[in-house]
Amino acid sequence: MTTERSTTGATEPASRNSRKQLLLRLDPGVHAALAKWAADDLRSVNAQIEVILRNALVEAGRDPRPAPMRGRGRPPKHS
Numbered sequence: 001m002t003t004e005r006s007t008t009g010a011t012e013p014a015s016r017n018s019r020k021q022l023l024l025r026l027d028p029g030v031h032a033a034l035a036k037w038a039a040d041d042l043r044s045v046n047a048q049i050e051v052i053l054r055n056a057l058v059e060a061g062r063d064p065r066p067a068p069m070r071g072r073g074r075p076p077k078h079s
Contacts, residue, residue, distance in 0.1 A: 024049075
């Protein structure tokens with residue numbers, strides 16, 4: 001069984017869909033605004049930050065989800 005070391009130094013079991021941990025320091029006003037926005041959307045502050053970051057990545061053309069692969073075989077002829 002493989003393990004990963006968390007930001008706190010503790011070892012945790014590695015899994016296929018493990019999430020990266022990140023220490024983020026925020027201005028108290030920014031955190032308060034994020035917390036209110038997250039509550040309005042019925043999300044945690046962490047989930048709200050992830051939604052904001054994902055939307056920013058998509059808008060910047062850096063979508064973290066890979067493009068779907070084309071089917072097997074030859075591509076169709078375009079005439």
